[in-house]
Amino acid sequence: MSLTLCNVHFSRQADRVVYLTPPLSKTLKLAGKNTVRFKLGQEVIAAAVKTIKRQGHHMYVSAGVRQSIRIPKTGNVYLLSTGNEVQLGPLIGILTDSDLKSSSSPFGSRTGFIRQLIRLGEKKAYFFAFTPRDINWQKETVNGHFLNAQGGWYRKTVPLPDVVYNRLPSRRAETSLSIASLRERFVRRKIPFFNWSFLNKSDVYKMLDQDVEALKHLPESVSGPSAKKIKEMLEKHHFVYLKPTGGSLGIGIYRLTYHPKRGYFARYRSGNSNVLLRFSKFQNLIRMLQSRHGGRLGSYVAQQGIRLIEIDNCPIDFRFHMHKNGRNEWVPAGIGAKKAGRGSVTTHIKNGGSLLTPEQALNRAFGNRAAEVLEKAKRVAVRLSEAIERNYPHRLGELGLDIGIDKDGEVWMFEANAKPGRSIFKHPALKSQGRASLELILEHCLYLSRFQGGSNDEA
Numbered sequence: 001m002s003l004t005l006c007n008v009h010f011s012r013q014a015d016r017v018v019y020l021t022p023p024l025s026k027t028l029k030l031a032g033k034n035t036v037r038f039k040l041g042q043e044v045i046a047a048a049v050k051t052i053k054r055q056g057h058h059m060y061v062s063a064g065v066r067q068s069i070r071i072p073k074t075g076n077v078y079l080l081s082t083g084n085e086v087q088l089g090p091l092i093g094i095l096t097d098s099d100l101k102s103s104s105s106p107f108g109s110r111t112g113f114i115r116q117l118i119r120l121g122e123k124k125a126y127f128f129a130f131t132p133r134d135i136n137w138q139k140e141t142v143n144g145h146f147l148n149a150q151g152g153w154y155r156k157t158v159p160l161p162d163v164v165y166n167r168l169p170s171r172r173a174e175t176s177l178s179i180a181s182l183r184e185r186f187v188r189r190k191i192p193f194f195n196w197s198f199l200n201k202s203d204v205y206k207m208l209d210q211d212v213e214a215l216k217h218l219p220e221s222v223s224g225p226s227a228k229k230i231k232e233m234l235e236k237h238h239f240v241y242l243k244p245t246g247g248s249l250g251i252g253i254y255r256l257t258y259h260p261k262r263g264y265f266a267r268y269r270s271g272n273s274n275v276l277l278r279f280s281k282f283q284n285l286i287r288m289l290q291s292r293h294g295g296r297l298g299s300y301v302a303q304q305g306i307r308l309i310e311i312d313n314c315p316i317d318f319r320f321h322m323h324k325n326g327r328n329e330w331v332p333a334g335i336g337a338k339k340a341g342r343g344s345v346t347t348h349i350k351n352g353g354s355l356l357t358p359e360q361a362l363n364r365a366f367g368n369r370a371a372e373v374l375e376k377a378k379r380v381a382v383r384l385s386e387a388i389e390r391n392y393p394h395r396l397g398e399l400g401l402d403i404g405i406d407k408d409g410e411v412w413m414f415e416a417n418a419k420p421g422r423s424i425f426k427h428p429a430l431k432s433q434g435r436a437s438l439e440l441i442l443e444h445c446l447y448l449s450r451f452q453g454g455s456n457d458e459a
Helices: 022-027 063-069 108-121 177-188 201-208 227-237 282-299 358-391 428-448
Strands: 002-010 017-020 035-040 043-051 058-061 075-082 085-089 091-095 126-130 141-147 153-159 163-166 221-223 239-244 254-259 263-270 273-279 300-304 314-324 330-339 354-356 398-405 411-417
Touching: 002 022, 017 022, 017 063, 022 043, 035 063, 043 063, 085 091, 091 108, 108 126, 108 141, 108 428, 126 153, 163 428, 201 221, 201 300, 201 358, 201 411, 227 239, 227 254, 227 282, 227 300, 239 282, 263 282, 273 282, 282 300, 314 358, 314 428, 330 358, 330 428, 354 358, 358 398, 358 411
Parallel strands: 002 058, 017 043, 035 085, 091 126, 091 163
Antiparallel strands: 002 075, 017 058, 035 043, 075 085, 126 141, 141 153, 221 300, 239 254, 239 300, 254 263, 263 273, 314 330, 314 398, 330 354, 398 411
C-alpha cells in the first residue's frame, strides 16, 4: 500500500483513461499496468492507465472517468494505492442541517465553522457538507455543498463518502426515526460515522458508574432524584446542582445549598436575571421546584457540589475540547477557563461568565503549582475520554468535558458533550487552539478513511 499527494487535472477526452506522470506512476507502483481500478468514496471504475511527460505528481483524468466516479474538482488530494486499485480522496462529508433562506450562510450559525474546516482540508481531501435531505440512497449519492476559490458555495453530486463527521445541531432531530435510520445505513455500508449523537447527562453517569478509572473523578450524581434523595445529598454535601439531563447552555440549572442554621437556598437563572431564594423548610424548597417543573423533575440529575477554585469569590471551571488524532488517541485540543458571573449558577458566558486561559486561572489559584495542576488535569481528561469511549457503543471522535478543579487540586468531571460548542476558541489567546482542533478533525478523518501516514510532498 502506498499513499501520496497528487495534483488532479481534468482532460476533455470521453474515453476512460487516466494519465500519470512517471514519478507518480512509480510511487503508486503502477509501472507496466495497462488497466487500473479507480475509486472515489463508494464508487469504482476500471480505466486505462498511460504516462505523460511531466515532473512531479500529476494525474490527468478523462471526462469518462471523472463523470463515472463523480470526481468533484481539480486540485491536490491523496491517492491510496493497494494492488490494482487507486483511491482518490478521502471523500469526507460533514453532516449538518441547512438554512434554506440563505445562500451565503447555508448552515446558519455553523456556516463559519464548516467553511473553516473545508478550507483547511481542501488541499488534502474532498471535503463537503450535506444534510439528510441531500442523500439519494437508491443511487448511493450525495448532493454536497462545496466551496469555490472565492469562498462561495456550490452543489456537486458525489458518491457516498469515505467517512462522515456528524454535526447535526438538534437533539430533537437526532432522536427521530429518520436520523436513526440514516446512521444505521452508513454503518451497514461500513462507512465510519463519528459523533453518533448528543449525550444526555444521565446517560454519561450510567455509562461510567462501573468504570473504576472514571469514578475517581465523578461527583456523586443521581438521575431522577426523589425529594428524599435530594435532602440526603444536601445534608451530606451541603450543596447540590440540579440539572436537566438533556439541557445545554446552563438553562434550567439550580444550585441548592443547605446551611444547618440558616435553612435552604436556591439559585437559578430567570430570563436575564440571577435569582436567590431562601426557605426555612426543605418542603418549601421542593414545593417551589415542583411548581416550576411539575413531574419533569424526573428528567433532572442531582449532582454533588464541588468547592471549586475561585477568582474574586467567583467559581472557575474548565472546558476541555478533546479530539481523536491521526493515531486514534485522545488529546486535548483546547482548554478554556470559565469564570462565573456574580450570583450566577453557572460559568456560561451568556449568563454573565467570562473566559480566561487556563494559565490565567490556575496561576491565580495555585501560583507556582499551576503548571503541575494543569498537566494533571490534561492526563485526567484523556483518561476520562478513554473511559467514555470504552463504555459507549458507538464511534466517538470529539468530546467537550466540563472539568472542575477543587482547592486541593483534585480534578472532577461534571459533564461530557459529544458535539461541543466552540465558544472557547473566540478568546484571542485560544485562536491557535481552535485551528489545532480543526486540524485534529481532519487528521482523524484521514485515519478513519485509511488515508494517513503518506507523503506530504506537494504535487
